[in-house]
Amino acid sequence: MQNSIRLLVSVLSVFTLLSACSSTEKASYSQNVKPILDKHCAECHLDGGAGLIKSGFNIGSYQGLMTGTKFGPVITAGDSLSSTLVVLVEGRADPSLRMPHGDREQLSKQEIKTIRDWIDQGAMNN
Numbered sequence: 001m002q003n004s005i006r007l008l009v010s011v012l013s014v015f016t017l018l019s020a021c022s023s024t025e026k027a028s029y030s031q032n033v034k035p036i037l038d039k040h041c042a043e044c045h046l047d048g049g050a051g052l053i054k055s056g057f058n059i060g061s062y063q064g065l066m067t068g069t070k071f072g073p074v075i076t077a078g079d080s081l082s083s084t085l086v087v088l089v090e091g092r093a094d095p096s097l098r099m100p101h102g103d104r105e106q107l108s109k110q111e112i113k114t115i116r117d118w119i120d121q122g123a124m125n126n
Contacts, residue, residue, distance in 0.1 A: 027118035028126050029062055036111045037065070040089075040100050051101075062125040077123040080116035089115070 027033065037045075037059045044051030045059045052058055056070035068074040074084040086092075088099040089107045100106065107115075118124075 024117055024121075026126075027114055027121055029118065029124065030126065032114050033118045036107065036114060040105065040107055040111075043104070044100070066123070075119055075123050078120060080119035083119050086112070086116055086119065 041051075041059050043049060045055075045057050046052060057068060057074065058064035066073070066075060068084070072084075074088075076083045080086045085099075088097055089112055091098045091106075098106075
């Protein structure tokens with residue numbers, strides 16, 4: 001009887017772990033990430049905006065996002081922790097570099113999580 005209980009507990013534990021691992025939904029560039037960038041970044045990083053002129057960072061397309069700035073890429077696919085975009089929106093860089101600048105609305109924790117999840121999942125053009 002005890003062996004049956006142990007087996008049942010083991011099986012339930014495995015199912016619990018598997019369900020916890022799959023709890024992060026697949027993030028989509030077009031459905032999840034692009035709307036966040038459009039809301040918070042487009043004013044400066046599109047159509048001759050100050051950020052586009054200064055850094056060369058153009059969020060008008062997936063390719064522009066992945067190309068990054070004239071200083072290099074801002075996304076390291078699979079590694080949100082070291083991706084410059086995440087560092088800047090989380091405020092882990094010098095405060096003068098935090099994005100978006102000034103009194104513009106900062107990204108919410110959920111919006112940052114969405115971007116992090118997308119990057120960690122490979123930053124696909126999906």
